[in-house]
Amino acid sequence: MPSRIVVLGTGGTIAGQAASTTDHVGYRAGEVRVADLVAAIPALQSHVLDFEQLAQLDSKDMGFETWALLARRTQALLDDPTVQGVVITHGTDTLEETAYLLHRVLKGHKPVVLTAAMRPASALSADGPQNLLDAVVLAESQGVFGVLVAFGGAVYRGDRVRKVHSYRVDAFASPDAGPVAWVEAGQVRPLVPWVEPDGWGVEGLPLQARSWPRVELLWNAAGVDGEMVPLLIALAQRENRRLGLVVAGTGNGTLAQPLERALQNAQAAGVRVLRCTRCAAGPVIPAHDSDLPSAGALSPPQARVMCLLSLLADAADQVEGVSARSVVPPMP
Known part of the structure; x- marks a missing residue:
């Protein structure tokens, strides 16, 4: 033992x-x-x-x-x-x-x-x-x-x-x-049964910081206009790094129209986008009128980690079943 x-x-x-x-x-x-x-x-x-x-x-x-x-x-x-x-x-x-x-x-x-x-x-x-x-x-x-x-x-x-x-x-x-x-x-x-780790594997985590994708956190709030989104895209392009954007929306992940349009354009250009909530509790329940993926019940910092792993998994292309879609965990 x-x-x-x-x-x-x-x-x-x-x-x-x-x-x-x-x-x-x-x-x-x-x-x-x-x-x-x-x-x-x-x-x-x-x-x-x-x-x-x-x-x-x-x-x-x-x-x-x-x-x-x-x-x-x-x-x-x-x-x-x-x-x-x-x-x-x-x-x-x-x-x-x-x-x-x-x-x-x-x-x-x-x-x-x-x-x-x-x-x-x-x-x-x-x-x-x-x-x-x-x-x-x-x-x-x-x-x-x-x-x-x-x-x-x-x-x-x-x-x-x-x-x-x-x-x-x-x-x-x-x-x-x-x-x-x-x-x-x-x-x-x-109080409840123990849960095993998901087991993606540690080999896909680069040892050098510059080899990780750039994933930034954005927040919805009064007056947000989304002008930061194209600036971040340009920065990632200069660095030659994959870009992910995690947005902490209001309520059920709702976004001001200018910010939502900017993120939709970014997603169409190949940027990984995840939507979570700035609320202290509760998931983002996917809405029929939004094409921005939900991060479920993850906090914004955890959703950023999920986005990082998703981009690393795509780049490594080595673990079956860990992709841009499957790395998003189900809502509890």
Whole structure:
């Protein structure tokens, strides 16, 4: 039986340091190494853990190269018969994007648990130690698999989690679905069946940032005219990169007429376009009068990841069934 849990550190607030124990916003993210985070939690000393420092960054600065490195290393660990599961410490800012990416590319029937913190390690009442302990407990629990997020005692699916608050320690949720489990007093209480990753494969993730497509986020709002769309097309052409546009519409993905026309023209010219909602919850239900594809219930940042993978899959042309259409997941 595999027995090791490997903790991969990428930085974030969970590894942050501030000059004062009461400073929750003026800290430096990614200052504490993952080995020191583990060593500072007495309850983890009886667990069989290995740890690796893959990055030390503020997750607002997460980039394509780190994503490719993280995904490839995680897959290698999942393929290792001595590894039971993987825990990833991450910043909260882009955690929902990384979790969604890993859900879409990883293969295997083992747990990958992301965790983070809203308060730095130096805080008087840091939330990171409990979150990290819960993540390890979850990864060690028999029968658990899939890409998961352990945060604030709750467990969320990696493809449905969203950051919903800028400051509170209960900053994550799955607005349309809720948690899939709770971690209570060192025990995991599942609420619904676990879900395996989609398994697109990590080989298609380029190691160089310039080899990724350019996918930009646009928003519908009062007075938006769509003039940015041709400028982005021209930029992508100068860079010789594939272009995708994800638009966060109002309500059910509705768009101002000038913006919709600009996106329709872009789609006709070969630009990949996805439509989601700027609302905090709910899917975009496809409308009969719109030819712009829906991103389902994904948040705008997750829809951007989906668009990136769709364009990479098209370029690689190597994985059967992963195409511009099939990479869009069904609505829950």
